[in-house]
Amino acid sequence: MRQRMKRNDRYPLVLMLEPLFRCNLACPGCGKIDYEDDILNRRLSAEECLEAVDECGAPIVSIPGGEPLLHREIEAIVKGIVARKKFVYLCTNALLLEKKLDLFEPTPYLTFSVHLDGMEHHHDKAVNQPGTFVRAVSAIRAAKARGFRVNVNCTLFNQMTAEEAVDFFDFCTNDLNVEGITVSPGYAYERAPDQEHFLNRTRTKQLFRDIFSAGSLKRWRFSQSTLFMDYLAGNQQYHCTPWGNPTRNVFGWQRPCYLLAEGYASSFAQLMEETDWDSYGTGNYEKCADCMVHCGYEASAVSDTVAHPLKALGVWLKGIDTKKPMAPEISLENQRPAQFVFNDVVKTMSERAAEAREKSDAA
Numbered sequence: 001m002r003q004r005m006k007r008n009d010r011y012p013l014v015l016m017l018e019p020l021f022r023c024n025l026a027c028p029g030c031g032k033i034d035y036e037d038d039i040l041n042r043r044l045s046a047e048e049c050l051e052a053v054d055e056c057g058a059p060i061v062s063i064p065g066g067e068p069l070l071h072r073e074i075e076a077i078v079k080g081i082v083a084r085k086k087f088v089y090l091c092t093n094a095l096l097l098e099k100k101l102d103l104f105e106p107t108p109y110l111t112f113s114v115h116l117d118g119m120e121h122h123h124d125k126a127v128n129q130p131g132t133f134v135r136a137v138s139a140i141r142a143a144k145a146r147g148f149r150v151n152v153n154c155t156l157f158n159q160m161t162a163e164e165a166v167d168f169f170d171f172c173t174n175d176l177n178v179e180g181i182t183v184s185p186g187y188a189y190e191r192a193p194d195q196e197h198f199l200n201r202t203r204t205k206q207l208f209r210d211i212f213s214a215g216s217l218k219r220w221r222f223s224q225s226t227l228f229m230d231y232l233a234g235n236q237q238y239h240c241t242p243w244g245n246p247t248r249n250v251f252g253w254q255r256p257c258y259l260l261a262e263g264y265a266s267s268f269a270q271l272m273e274e275t276d277w278d279s280y281g282t283g284n285y286e287k288c289a290d291c292m293v294h295c296g297y298e299a300s301a302v303s304d305t306v307a308h309p310l311k312a313l314g315v316w317l318k319g320i321d322t323k324k325p326m327a328p329e330i331s332l333e334n335q336r337p338a339q340f341v342f343n344d345v346v347k348t349m350s351e352r353a354a355e356a357r358e359k360s361d362a363a
Helices: 046-057 074-083 096-102 119-127 131-147 162-175 202-213 227-233 270-273 293-305 311-317 342-362
Strands: 013-017 060-063 087-092 110-115 149-156 180-185 247-249 252-258 261-265
Touching: 013 046, 013 261, 013 293, 013 342, 046 247, 046 270, 060 119, 074 087, 074 096, 110 131, 110 180, 119 131, 119 180, 131 149, 149 202, 149 252, 180 270, 180 293, 202 227, 202 311, 252 270, 270 311
Parallel strands: 013 060, 013 247, 060 087, 087 110, 110 149, 149 180
Antiparallel strands: 247 252, 252 261
């Protein structure tokens, strides 16, 4: 509301803070862990992380990775963010969570966001390691028993049916009793090793319609806006707002979003002021054609909620309509072709980092 009163059209809601890319899993749908060791061994220091929090000013900080619990300063990072009264979502596969719980204190400002991509069969297949579902569920129960807030972060791929998704949402809500579920359709961004099992926009919308035909917003607890869920079911047409979830990682401020890396800015101000935002998003860029991911569209839905609260309330009260015609799709006729520049961008960043280290060593 403050940003709207200031007439700011572009402002951050969630800072995606990636302090490392190193992980203890090798999920086929993730492109973070196939960097060379030189990059995987890099870390943002606690000081750099807190500088990014202050620089960005977003009220919520999501800490993905990699696996954040591998970071030796994760306790200091979380404590520093909480001390600033920012809400922290620490994203984790939970393999280390029970072991690390003593590092943290329960507070309304901290939520462990545990990755579960469906029930045991689907989750263990998604992360390519048997036994991870059981360990993650055990960690969720342990964290809740200690008084921590816990959220489940779920990515839906094309192997999961609507019936299986319904069973999973029931399990998270009724058995695990988590605070909420963050759900997003898988998006085939260029660095993901597995490019075959992602949903396109049409299949995404139909899947969510099928899910909501069997359930409802009041049956399950989602940690996302009502209008974003309505958007996933094809009832809203939104354009991407990537500046709503800006990303800071070991390379800098990532352009344009969490999933696409086509350049880096040295500061948050530079990211906001010098990025050609209009050249990205569905309808503008081929790489974005099938994306419906929350890091691009949740902020769009939140802005719409603030602008039209009665519309959001109506969807909440009446439920998501799964029968009416879907909202018109954004035309792809004028989208610019994909440019595969990531490797050159990372090479340039790596070269600069190497030069900086050489100068430091020489000094």
